[in-house]
Amino acid sequence: MQTSTASDVKKSPVYLQSLGAAGTVTGSKHLLITPDLNILVDCGLFQGVKALREKNWEQPPVNPADIGALILTHAHLDHCGYIPLLVKNGYRKKIYMSQPTRDLTELILRDCAKLQEEDAEKANKHGYSKHQPAQPLYTVADVEAALPYFKVCAIHVAIRLNEHISFKFYPSGHIPGACSVKISCYQKTIIFSGDIGRNESELLPAPEPLNDADFVVMESTYGDRLHAKTDVALEMAMIINDTIFNKGNILIPCFAVGRAQEVMHLIYRLKKQKQIPSAIPEYLDSPMAASAGKVLQHYPEWFNIDDKECAAMFSGVTINQDYKNTEKIIRRRGSKIVMAASGMLTGGRVLEYLKHYLGDARNTILLIGFQAEGTRGRALLNKAYELKIHGKYYPVNAQVKEIEGLSAHADQLELIAWLKQFKKSQPLVYLVHGEPCAQEVLRVKIKDELQLQVKIMKQYEKELLFTV
Ligand SMILES: [Zn+2]
Structure with a gap:
């Protein structure tokens, strides 16, 4: 009879997969695939050029019923606007968010559904849609069906998702309620930046300091730009x-x-x-x-x-x-x-x-x-x-x-400063939420200035983070 050794134990992979906001700034949906729980961070709408907007009508490559938790960083439509469709298509688990995000998301989704219904109605009346009849992407009733899954979380408090995985919210400036998410997953730490706000803003506090991460999934909207230092x-x-x-x-x-x-x-x-x-x-x-x-x-x-x-x-x-x-x-x-x-x-x-x-x-x-x-x-x-x-x-x-x-988004200097706080732990950085030129400039800058490994996420491509 053979005795099993540690190397015989089959290792299971943990993957990161972007279903949106990869090579573009909208449609944020990042899936963390672990052996026993799939976690989606953000569930946003694609906005902008028609080719992007049409993606909202495609079925994502993951069955919503196979997702075990949804964590929402903030209430902007490009981060929360797909939630009613996710629920309509079978998602039945909790949607975690901060208290202001909960209230704002409900408003924003209701508003979005109402505008879509109005737009479809106007398009049908005036005949300026190629679709006959024009349909809303979702309705107010679809939004209402999603609300019971909303679960408010306090910031800085660990929320346990299973015996291996928990997460915490840390305010990130940007808009009220916006947070970065720190996920502890099988002894590894994965940070999802969400949208990173400004260090100096008229109304909002600067993003909260964070440290230590094995992986950082980071926005890169203004990866190639500095906000003018004018008054x-x-x-x-x-x-x-x-x-x-x-x-x-x-x-x-x-x-x-x-x-x-x-x-x-x-x-x-x-x-x-x-x-x-x-x-x-x-x-x-x-x-x-x-x-x-x-x-x-x-x-x-x-x-x-x-x-x-x-x-x-x-x-x-x-x-x-x-x-x-x-x-x-x-x-x-x-x-x-x-x-x-x-x-x-x-x-x-x-x-x-x-x-x-x-x-x-x-x-x-x-x-x-x-x-x-x-x-x-x-x-x-x-x-x-x-x-x-x-x-x-x-x-x-x-x-x-x-x-x-x-602007509500950090510029290149602020993004580099934000990332620098993790430098000691030498995380692997994944860039999301940026257009290709901005991402390429930021990738090079991070390598040169912080000597960290950086990858630009591509839509639907699975990145192996580690095995457990
Ligand atoms: Zn935002």
């Missing part, structure tokens, strides 16, 4: 004052959660300091903005500012929930500041403003966030002379400005 407040004041002088309107495309509050706070500060006229009307046109504002006021501990200032910055803004009023705001005489989603001009109310404001050289379109390839936002940054909206072309005569310093 953001001064830039904003100049843009607003110039546009008022020209009797134009300032349109700021931004999502109703996160960036909108950052901009609102900056404008509130500029008005208070009399750097811009305090009488200029300010609108936040979003069906969910009022609810998001209320949610955020419940979580002052996630902000740099006190409750009073938080309430004050909301008080100066007219929030429009009803799309019937959008036309009235557009037609209202005199200069105004309008914030409306979506931030990359891919859809939503902001398109109605664009149709009216784009052709007039007195107006300013102010871009403040990352503009993915193929979006109207990127086209504007690339000096497009016309934009196609709902099947029609509109000439670009308005001023197009960008304030990079208001």
Whole structure:
């Protein structure tokens, strides 16, 4: 009879597989495949060019019923927007997230479903969809079916998933509720960065320090760029004052959660300091903005500012929930500041403003966030002379400005500094959530500056992390 030795024991692999946000910035879905539990980190929608958006309609290569846990880093649509479909297709386990992420995700998913239903309805009415009839990707009912699986977790507290695996959340700046995830898996540590915020932000604290990791799965949105070191407040004041002088309107495309509050706070500060006229009307046109504002006021501990200032910055803004009023705001005489989603001009109310404001050289379109390839936002940054909206072309005569310093994402310097905290433990780094050029530049920089091994994740390719 033979006795078994350690080398005879069959080893089981632990893999990392990206189902999205590999070579692109949207569709975040990263699967950790372990011998007895498959864990999905984030479950986002693809956004941007049509080829990407169409991926939302494809079945992922993993049966949702075979996933044992979903951990959500934050409430942005490109991280949470696929959840209703995952549940619709058979996922029946818990979805772990921080408290603000829970509240914001519900709002965002409901809003997304409602907009899709509205868009499909409009497309069918006006016949501008190639699909007959146009269908929403999911409905409000699909969102409601996913909500019972939401499970709120405290930050810094270990959540046990099985006898070998647990995880903890660590705030990462970016938007309220956003966290990095530290997964302890068979004595190895795997960090998923989520989206990494700024070290200095108007409203949000810097990402929390972390250390020690065997593997780091890291975002790379601005892997090839440094945010200009200009004074953001001064830039904003100049843009607003110039546009008022020209009797134009300032349109700021931004999502109703996160960036909108950052901009609102900056404008509130500029008005208070009399750097811009305090009488200029300010609108936040979003069906969910009022609810998001209320949610955020419940979580002052996630902000740099006190409750009073938080309430004050909301008080100066007219929030429009009803799309019937959008036309009235557009037609209202005199200069105004309008914030409306979506931030990359891919859809939503902001398109109605664009149709009216784009052709007039007195107006300013102010871009403040990352503009993915193929979006109207990127086209504007690339000096497009016309934009196609709902099947029609509109000439670009308005001023197009960008304030990079208001971005919610760390730049190259901040990404390197964030990664440096793990240097002692010499982790293997996997880059996700970035476009190919940015990722390649960051890969080389990490190798040169930190002497760490780096790989760029490719969609659906399984990377063997270790065996157990
Ligand atoms: Zn994000």
